Amino acid sequence: MSLETVKQGDSCRVIKINGRFDFSCHSAFREAYSGSPTGTEFIVDMAEASYMDSAALGMLLLLREHVQQQGGKVTITNCRGQTYDVLQIANFHRLFKIVQ
């Protein structure tokens, strides 16, 4: 796995997931959003993600909580295959804006 955060302007951060999105991403993922300014918009880009497990779902939920406290929003983009199925079975469509 690897994780890359790209800032787009002052109020948008793109978190790009490469390979397996699991517990090994935990510290990097937390770092990607902690200390972000109020109202930051997050885009979690799954284009290069090949797999995700329940730990990844847990991390996404904590990001959502962070955003709810700080204001802002989260969008999950480019989901396909296994990652899309996992988000689907966990009913994340009710909680996040998900773009295939």
Add this chain to the structure above:
Amino acid sequence: MAETDAKHLREALREYEAVVHSATSMIRSDLERARTMVRDATARLSRSFDALHAAAASQRAALLNVSTAFFDPEHGNRSFASSTEALMRQFVDEVVRVSRDSVRIIDQLAELSTQVSGIVVSADAIDGLARETRFIAFNARIETHRAGDAGRTFKVVADEVKRLANASATLSNQIRQNVSECNTHLAQVHKTSAGLASHDLSRAIESHRGLSVAIGKLDAVNQELDTMLETVATSVGEAVRALQFEDMVTQILNASVARVERLGEYSVRALQILERAPVGERAAPMTELVQEMRSLGERIAVQQATVDQGTVELF
């Protein structure tokens, strides 16, 4: 000669009449048997179709019960398909909730770890203080030597200060050791929580997919059976309607009996003309009789029973 011939003719005509009579009653009896056979066969067929109809209806009812248990939305969570689906959702929700809380615990462990590192810094500071204190005690001891007897009391104080400095160093070591043990436990909790957080959801996805496929297949079977049972019902209805031929056959047989009886009557009348009318006056009544007999050659009109009489209420 003519009398003998007339006598023979009379005998022949009587015999002819007897044969015609016997043949017509034989034909009547045969037709009656045929009518009975048709009636019995029709009754049996009718009963068979009724039984088939009833069996198809109860089969459909049984299948409806099964499909209701699987699909009926009115049964809500009690239906097999929806309760399995709900259970699976609940399971996945629970797994995700545990994962989120485990990740949260790990985040809090990171905070805790930072705090614990602070304790180590404090222990290092205590060590520094102990070193300085020990140095002061050492210096004080040198001074008491110089002071001789006057410094004897102060030497006790210097020794006590040294003892306290050593005690501080021991304490800070103890703290460092405790922190080290604490870190070991934190690492263990971290590992356990990471394990709790990480679950592969592939099997849940497969099961969910399998359930959807099973529901789809059952639905298809259900629809197929519906169509099939409707076809059976229609066919039974057609068959029951077709059994109305009994009525038509009975009409034809009745008409045949009447025709045979009339043929017998005409024969008797022809014999009477031949026997009683004087020679030379037979042609006219015989021609008249033949004219009358022509109606025997007409086709019998059969009334077809109305469709309503043959309609069977299916299901």
